Amino acid sequence: MVMLFSALWRSMGADIEQLRAILKVRLLMDDRRPAGIGRQQRKGRKRYSIVSVIIYCLMGCGYMFLLVAVKDRVLSLTLYFSAFLTIITLMLIADFSSVLFDSRDKYILFPRPVNDRTLVLSRMLHIFIYLFRIVLPMSLPGWIALGFLDGWKSCLLFPLVVLLMIGFALFFVNGVYLLVLKVAKPEKFKDVINYFQIAIMALFFTCYYVLLPMIRRQQMQNLNIVDYPWVRYVPSYWLALCWSWIGYPVALTGTAPFSALAVLCPLAFMYALVRWLSPAFSRNMSGIDAVDVAENKKPGVKREAPGKFYLKLAYAFNRSDDERAGFMITWLQSSRSRAFRMKVYPTFAFIPVYFFYILTQNHTSLTHAFLHLRDHPKHIILLYMSSFVMINAINYIAISDQYKAAWVYYATPVEAPGKIMMGAFKAIWVKYFLPFFILISAFVLYIWGIAAIPDIILALVNVTLFVSCIARISQRHLPFSMMEQMKDRGSRVAKSVMVMLIPFTLGGMHYLTVDMLWLKFIFLVLSAILLWLVAGSYSNTSWENMISREAE
Amino acid sequence: MEPIITVRGLRKNYGDKAVLKDINLDIYPGKIIGYIGPNGAGKSTTVKILTGIIQEYEGAVTAFGKNLRENILEVKSRVGYIPELAELYDLLTPREYLSFIGKLYHLQDGIIEERSRKMLESFGLADNMDQRMDSFSKGMKQKVLITSGLLHNPAIVIMDEPLSGLDANAVILVKELLQALKQEGKTIFYCSHMMDVVEKVSDRIVLINDGSIVADGTIDELRQNNADTLEQIFSRLTSGGNQVQKADDLAAAMSDR
Structure with a gap:
């Protein structure tokens, strides 16, 4: 269809035959998912596009x-x-x-x-x-x-x-x-x-x-x-x-x-x-892509400090070596991969802005809004919104340009890939979610006072629960092991819009318990048990589970 | 002596296409096996099966006297794999990458640190330990990959074109390394297209063509007369030896005659 405008493209200096050939091949390649390790070639996913x-x-x-x-x-x-x-x-x-x-x-x-x-x-x-x-x-x-x-x-x-x-x-x-x-x-x-x-x-x-x-x-x-x-x-x-x-x-x-x-x-x-x-x-x-090699020869340039901080965290948060490996790779790759930064970092800005929007919705002026902030338990919305950062980050851990380097998971004695995925999940949780959540909590405590502490704890557990459910259902992939597909582009925006409705449901339930401390406590215990079960099942994802998920 | 790897009736199909057709092999410890064959002969598939990357196949493979399918983790932890093409997470530094790999082999931090430092030093990469690998040349990455495959002190080392991208000095170093590993009693399964290297380092050469083994023996056994090089043997067994004619045809194809 786009070739209907051939004359226009030609007038701009393009070679029509080459243009047609390049486009044809690119579209053809999009339709063919690479047959990665342990993955069979398969036909395009019709169901998803519908x-x-x-x-x-x-x-x-x-x-x-x-x-x-x-x-x-x-x-x-x-x-x-x-x-x-x-x-x-x-x-x-x-x-x-x-x-x-x-x-x-x-x-x-x-x-x-x-x-x-x-x-x-x-x-x-x-x-x-x-x-x-x-x-x-x-x-x-x-x-x-x-x-x-x-x-x-x-x-x-x-x-x-x-x-x-x-x-x-x-x-x-x-x-x-x-x-x-x-x-x-x-x-x-x-x-x-x-x-x-x-x-x-x-x-x-x-x-x-x-x-x-x-x-x-x-x-x-x-x-x-x-x-x-x-x-x-x-x-x-x-x-x-x-x-x-x-x-x-x-x-x-x-x-x-x-x-x-x-x-x-x-x-x-x-x-x-x-x-x-x-x-x-x-x-x-x-x-x-050319990196200035001459520059690199100078000592100290582009050197990564051999910091051991992430290693300490890897030990503190993980019990097995496989989890630690997943944690380490995710911790290091995530902040160095441009694609990952690009996709995840904007969400950090999005949340305060969106909260600001909700805040000022029914008020005539900013000062008025802030004066009456304490009257409503809006902090619950803010706390639950923090899950967007995590959802977004989780969605992108599996994607990497260097997906081929994932052969190591298959050639090394990894008992269950779930352990590595769990480590990756924890790395995202500790590195991106927790600091952000603490920041939000500080703001919440400042405005709503210590009475909000039970809410903060409950929200923390609920958000983690919710995100691990998403991970359990849709993200059973090894970290940095998949290529980003042209087909999936764009649809991700749509998917995340849908997914964002769920934290609001959980948040809504939390909202109902606003004046009942005992109910919050019961809610917390239930959520914690669920979280433990879901996380356990995620980290037990076996090779068979993963392959059957991919085959779907 | 018991073989360290035995392969019996190994078959592998991709769809309708048979990539491996009844492969039988006995590999003895402390030997260097040169595994050669034309492109698409099934070399990489064999390697992927031996390393546990592909687990769907017909036939029986045992390593260390144990069935590969049933003891996959144990076998993997005693096998080192060095793939061709430097596929690694190059946003990491060698230190970080090796630490990640070491964890996958359940090595202690101290051991990982010491071994990777020593090995990278021998490769001349001591100064690059903390540089991101995205600025590395192909050869430097390959050196890191070789290190990562040997880090856990495996008894069997499987190498798929390990010399790709290495300069002449590094090639000499790796050839010496192969001998040193052999001295230590390690078994090396060496896949390559570089016939001269295979001819020099291998104790035994296995030639695979179109999914079947067509020759198996020492270089002397493979030679029909003393003048044969491995290259000539290879050409004769895998293409009928008419490369000169093919080259002429190729050159003629461009001139629209």
């Missing part, structure tokens, strides 16, 4: 309500596209950006006479195809709703604007990356990008959750776009303005011409990206 289509459709339904709830079409579309643009930008930043800088085919493509524009475009279109597969089910409900509400004109325009929206996000995000690639020193590039990604994720969450309540404070029905003149600088507004072409009124006078930006920006971004930013792409790319 589940994710349903999840995306459901998310799309959520967005659709914005279209139905707000009368002013341009305004409702602005809200709709804002929400949509946010989620796909997040997906691009979190899940897809590594595709652009994937250097695995370095030795295959770079020595061939393939120009940089073709290379960049092939990666861009590859991402586009996947993004499109996600966006399609997500936009479907909105599309249908528009058809019912507005008729055929709106219905025809919608897919066009959705494509523009994808273009917007895709070319903007990747354009920024390529710009950084051009400016930054290649060896430092991945780190620069990594911190940039973390920062932008945090920024996004902040904007989303701080701006949203501002809008929400007004009743949806009475929302008037004239009150927000700054909206004219927001891309999603430009996209919504496209509806002025088919006769929908624009409340903000004089802004209708901005709709041209909706069309021009993606095209301009794309053009700039392919024409100006992509030359020297491969030269810079090959620099990315």
Whole structure:
């Protein structure tokens, strides 16, 4: 389908035949999961993709309500596209950006006479195809709703604007990356990008959750776009303005011409990206993985201090050598792997921001919110939200670019892989979750006083219980033993949205016990017993369990 | 003398494809076995079965007089495996990686520390103990892998192309190491494509082609006349020896004649 625009790609300097060949192979490879150690080759997972289509459709339904709830079409579309643009930008930043800088085919493509524009475009279109597969089910409900509400004109325009929206996000995000690639020193590039990604994720969450309540404070029905003149600088507004072409009124006078930006920006971004930013792409790319060896020869450079702290912890928290090995590898790999940092660190920012959002939801001002903080047991929400960090980290321990190095688990006398997984789980718990939880607890104690101590203990046990259930059910993989699959990208965002509902249920139960200390105590004992059972069963995962899970 | 490894009627299929067809082997302690064969002959599959990485196969494999399937952990703890291609977690330093591997073999911290220091020193990597391996050359990584395979003082060492990426000095060092390990009574199962090395170091050579053993004996036994090198024997047994013709065909293929 993307090859329909061959003429456009050619005009940008790409070689069509090569582009088609590269894309074809990349898509083919995505469909073939590598047959790892102890793993048989198997066909694509149809069942999962149907589940994710349903999840995306459901998310799309959520967005659709914005279209139905707000009368002013341009305004409702602005809200709709804002929400949509946010989620796909997040997906691009979190899940897809590594595709652009994937250097695995370095030795295959770079020595061939393939120009940089073709290379960049092939990666861009590859991402586009996947993004499109996600966006399609997500936009479907909105599309249908528009058809019912507005008729055929709106219905025809919608897919066009959705494509523009994808273009917007895709070319903007990747354009920024390529710009950084051009400016930054290649060896430092991945780190620069990594911190940039973390920062932008945090920024996004902040904007989303701080701006949203501002809008929400007004009743949806009475929302008037004239009150927000700054909206004219927001891309999603430009996209919504496209509806002025088919006769929908624009409340903000004089802004209708901005709709041209909706069309021009993606095209301009794309053009700039392919024409100006992509030359020297491969030269810079090959620099990315090159580590300055000369630099390393100097004593002290890039040396890891032979710190023994993690070893002490490994002994303190684990009883067997296998657990210790899992603990050690996870402790060390997690903070050094860029992919892991990228995926896990933003959650740390997300939680305070989200809490702040919940906090200010029903209050007129910040000071008012803080004054009345003590009146409600909101600390329970905060305590349970800490589980997101852990869930996210657990989801990513199994993933590594160096998944092939996992042969060691199979060639060494490891009795049960569960022990190693348990060690890895503990490492994440001690390294990422516990310090964060202590920080949150300190805040809770400061605001709500020592009366909150039983809550803190109960929440700690419950969150650990909940996360170990997730690990037990879905994460029975050895640490750093799996390759990240293109297919799984994006769907992870959707999955974690679903998973996040569960801590709220547990938190809700906890909430009910708020004034009953004895009930809390019973709850605590029950949870502790359950935790002990679940953790035991997780650490007893045998080779047979693991292989049968993988075969599923 | 009892064989340290016996393989009887070993078969392995991937789907419909038979990779190993009835392999029978007796390997005696203190010997260096050169295991050679063309690409795809089944060498790596044999190695993966002997190291316990692949556990689905037909036939019987015993090591140290015990059935491999039933005593997999015990056998693994006495076998050292050095794979080809430096696949390791290179975000770690050699010290950290070896400590991780040592734990998987249930070694004490002190022993891990001492052995890895001594071995890396001999490899000339003493100064690199605390550097991340992502800056290492392939050869340096391979040295760390060799160390990790010998760390637990195994009785059987299985090497799959251990010289890949090593420079000439390191190759000499490893060849000497093989002899030293043999002197200590260790059994070495050595897979390689480097015929000259295999010819020099092996006490016995096993040639596998298309899943079956086609030759098994000392280099002298394999020679039909004194002029044969292992390379010539290999070529004759695995491809009919018509490499010159094939090379001509290859060169001709490009010229569209």
